[in-house]
Amino acid sequence: MRKKILTAIDRNSKLTTEELALMLGTTKEEVASLIDEMEKEGIICGYPTLINWDNIENEKVTALIEVKVTPQRGEGFDKVAERIYKFEEVESVYLMSGGYDLTVMIEGKSMKEIAHFVSSKLAPMDRIESTVTHFVLKKYKEHGIPLVDKKKDERMLITP
Template sequence: MKLSHKDIELLQLIEKDANLSVSTLAKMLNVPEDEIQEKLDLFVKENIIVQYTALVNWSKVKEHNGVTAIIEVKVTPKRGVGFDEIAERIYKYPEVQSLYLMSGSYDLAVTVEGKSMNEVASFVSDRLSTLDSVLSTTTHFQLKKYKHDGTIFEDRDDDHRMVVTP
């Protein structure tokens, strides 16, 4: 599907803020509302827009105790299907939030969420590492999220230090 410059702008706007109304988008792009709605419907139908989501700062929710880990996975690709077959097996696990084929020292980057570090460790040792094509894994636990999908999570106060010059 060939997209126009306005189509790309529309996608960029809703990717940045999916809460923008059709009316607001139409005004921002100087396009009639019905045309915006038709484009959005087409983008959903064509799987260009896959899902509308909310970005939650879980560190602000005291009752949430989950952990996130990024797991580097080295695998042996299979002839004829490459990495796709093992990737499909991995992304079907409900703990897996994202999965990317990477260049560099490992093949797949897997983001996993669990209720505890032990739960994530069990997933890695019992399910992920035991898959036939998996050669090795390296798990990194997320300690703090500063920025995600272009959104900064830090509440930044102005710098109140005194300026000192020699």
């Protein structure tokens, strides 16, 4: 049941406990208590909204930064990652296999703002060997949902 709830709200966190209960064939009390448990256990970490910022005036710039790190003895990459993810402008941080160590996704108001963050905060940080910054030009799809071309129901109204 937990997994069923998660699959349902993964795509639509607006579903109410009552609707979930009807869909999954259980009671709203059970849904509410399971969601509560999963929040406490850190399985459900938040309910953000998927926004296509390109469609409103105030523009945002997103960048992906490849970061090479010298790992610390006893701490590995965790300490450095923590120092990075605590910055508010950092959207996500992943530890990677392959040619570099951390992927840092960052959002800013302008390229200038991001450039400033990289040169004054990120690059000079202890243990960071190098950074490569890529700016996102266009977002096509996020969280499994295409951001372009809103789909219309093109089926005929009534068919046998």
